Amino acid sequence: MTSDVLLSVEGLAKRYGGLQAVKDLSFSLRRGEILGLLGPNGAGKTTAFNMIAGFVRADAGRIVFEGRDIAGRKPWEVCAAGIARTFQLSRPFGGMTVRENLVVGHLEKTRDRAASQRQADELIEFLSMQALAGTDAELLTAFDRRKVELGRALSTQPSLLLMDEVVAGATPQEAQTMVGLVKQVRDRGVTVLIIEHVMKVIMGLSDRVIVMHHGELIADGPPEAVVRQPDVLKAYFGDDYVDAAA
Ligand SMILES: Nc1ncnc2c1ncn2[C@@H]1O[C@H](COP(=O)(O)OP(=O)(O)O)[C@@H](O)[C@H]1O
Ligand SMILES: [Mg+2]
Numbered sequence: 423m424t425s426d427v428l429l430s431v432e433g434l435a436k437r438y439g440g441l442q443a444v445k446d447l448s449f450s451l452r453r454g455e456i457l458g459l460l461g462p463n464g465a466g467k468t469t470a471f472n473m474i475a476g477f478v479r480a481d482a483g484r485i486v487f488e489g490r491d492i493a494g495r496k497p498w499e500v501c502a503a504g505i506a507r508t509f510q511l512s513r514p515f516g517g518m519t520v521r522e523n524l525v526v527g528h529l530e531k532t533r534d535r536a537a538s539q540r541q542a543d544e545l546i547e548f549l550s551m552q553a554l555a556g557t558d559a560e561l562l563t564a565f566d567r568r569k570v571e572l573g574r575a576l577s578t579q580p581s582l583l584l585m586d587e588v589v590a591g592a593t594p595q596e597a598q599t600m601v602g603l604v605k606q607v608r609d610r611g612v613t614v615l616i617i618e619h620v621m622k623v624i625m626g627l628s629d630r631v632i633v634m635h636h637g638e639l640i641a642d643g644p645p646e647a648v649v650r651q652p653d654v655l656k657a658y659f660g661d662d663y664v665d666a667a668a
Pocket of ligand 1: 438441443461462463464465466467468469470
């Protein structure tokens with residue numbers, strides 16, 4: 423029997439010296455959902471991601487993916503289980519073309535070069551990067567590097583995609599392009615957990631949003647309802663904003 427819940431995080435915590443970066447974090451993610459993770463800078467969003475993806479070891483808590491606790495697993499084990507991630511600072515492999523970047527993830531997993539190349543070509547088409555397929559990934563614009571980053575994550579054929587601030591620094595048009603791509607990714611059956619600092623982007627994209635502040639979860643619900651919550655507004659804009667709006 424497959425459950426509706428793909429990922430559930432229970433009581434996750436991480437401390438850096440005197441700073442509790444993530445505190446007793448619990449939430450779950452349903453299959454096929456786009457869940458937005460919002461929160462001001464320093465809220466603990468990336469740390470939460472890094473724990474799920476195996477890049478940072480949690481001090482406490484469970485990370486249950488497809489019914490199994492994956493807390494403490496290494497990044498490549500998490501990836502093999504079906505979770506792929508993009509980085510807040512995208513870092514495609516330099517010295518490799520866009521196409522090569524999109525081949526390696528799949529090749530590592532399958533050792534089937536023909537299939538990996540076929541899939542890379544499909545991803546290039548999906549990303550509308552045909553004209554850049556032979557370009558060294560290091561020479562791309564910031565936004566094209568982000569698209570390669572997305573393609574690289576997809577090349578491992580994940581069931582869950584974690585995206586960290588994919589429209590940071592993008593123009594409004596680029597942001598729209600990325601939103602369109604993420605929706606298509608979901609329509610292909612991939613569940614998406616997306617961190618975003620820009621509220622507006624999350625609003626149009628997410629089925630549900632959760633909000634972190636000072637390492638804790640402060641809201642969980644439909645985007646329209648959550649962004650009206652006074653404590654969420656306060657976390658983003660401070661007391662003055664909420665008092666002025668009242
Ligand atoms: N490796 C680290 N060492 C020490 N402090 C860290 C480390 N990573 C993150 N932090 C701190 O933890 C808090 C949460 O950071 P982060 O998860 O990056 O927040 P967000 O992604 O929401 O902006 C911040 O105060 C940050 O400075
Ligand atoms: Mg971050």
